[in-house]
Amino acid sequence: MKIVVLAGGTSTEREISIVSGSKVCEALRSKGHQAVLVDVFCGREDTDVDTIFTDPFDLEKEVAYMSSFNDQITKIQKERKSFFGPKVLELCNAADVVFLALHGACGEDGRVQATFDLMGIPYTGSGYLGSALAMDKSITKQLFMENGVPTPKGIILHKKDVQKSAKELGFTFPCVVKTACGGSSVGVYIVKTEEEFAQALKNGFSYEDKLVVEEYVKGREFSIGVVNGKAYPIIEIAPIVGFYDYKNKYQAGSTIETCPAELSEELTRKMQRIAEMGYQVLRLENYARLDFMMDESHNMYCLEANTLPGMTPTSLLPQEAEVLGMSFADLCDKLISVSLENK
Structure with a gap:
């Protein structure tokens, strides 16, 4: 099959995604598939969509090319509106399937999946709805609690809300503070004092405007x-x-x-x-x-x-x-x- 392995992106897990994508691409090529690794955000302007799947493919060279953008992502985001890089959608549309090796926001949150659904592009993993629900840990917790899936007791805090102490919120120490939509445990803090709790809120809100506070197990x-x-x-x-x-x-x-x-x-x-x-x-x-x-x-x-x-x-x-x-x-x-x- 002609397969685009989509990796990279703009999240805090970009580098991990490139590793996942390279290993998946290597494995699929070992099975005889015409698999190519593509950076969802940076794309490839010099790629020929008609021949990319049959041309010789240098995986190490592609990984190096993708990694060369790691320090420029924020700058590129400011310079353009589109999330999808040059020729990315054309390449995905030409493939038999897209293997999603993306991690974190703008990849695991349902937006890429929704785009592909509208374009009729088959891809691996969950659809846009399940992806969006699971990406937001506050929604995940609410759904678990409402449907009998055992989960630690927790609440949702918004940046705009008045910040209270852990004790005022009904928590004893240690407790856990984590970003609602982070991944790879980025923005997760196990806190043991009110001072650490206040600092965890400050650090967490530097990533996102919504945090989950839950009991420590x-x-x-x-x-x-x-x-x-x-x-x-x-x-x-x-x-x-x-x-x-x-x-x-x-x-x-x-x-x-x-x-x-x-x-x-x-x-x-x-x-x-x-x-x-x-x-x-x-x-x-x-x-x-x-x-x-x-x-x-x-x-x-x-x-x-x-x-x-x-x-x-x-x-x-x-x-x-x-x-x-x-x-x-x-x-x-x-x-x-x-x-x-x-x-």
Whole structure:
């Protein structure tokens, strides 16, 4: 198949997206697909849409080209109105399918998906509605609470609102402050004092105008991929220091990941059922990854959903697929076939 692997973009997760995209593109080409890596925001002015899928493709060169724009994104945003870079939509329209390797805002929030729906361009992952619902952690929390998906108690704070202390808001320490639409744990703070709480609000509001404050759950952390509505094996995430923040996600050796997680059969089935329920409540499609905490009393809490989870051979979802006997390249193929079948 002719496949555009769409990566890059303008979010705080741009660099991670380029890594995901390059690994997916490499895997798909190893399966015989005519896959090309394209930066959704920067595009390629010198690309021939008619021959790009058959011309020799230098993946390393393309990654270097995309990465060369990393320090210029803000400047380019000020200079033009369109989110889509030169020839991006033409390339996507010429492909059999677009593999979305985007992470974060303007990629994982439903806007790209809505554009492709209107243009009739098939793509991987959830549609625009599920993507938008899952991207906003405040909406995710509301839907979980209203539909019986266990989740930590929390409230939504707006920048325009009068800022109160954690105690006035009904929270004890430690508690969690996080941006509503951030990703890769950017803008997530575990606070232990009123001073830290006030600073977390200040830092969080520097990213977005809406924050989520929720109770802190002490215990073990897990993640579960759900593909085509069915939960994959559970992976346990145990950071050596601190919590599963941006550094621990992407710095080699900073986290111990165990898959399948060491849980009883009963607890495993229960957490997988909750993951599938959360997937349905958020109107997700094709595949996603849901994150969990479990306290010392085995109470489970679904934190959020990732509609376009990281896609490198060592990312969480590929590790879960490996337990099922599926290689990284096989998983990439499966995510495409599932997405095309359900469109």
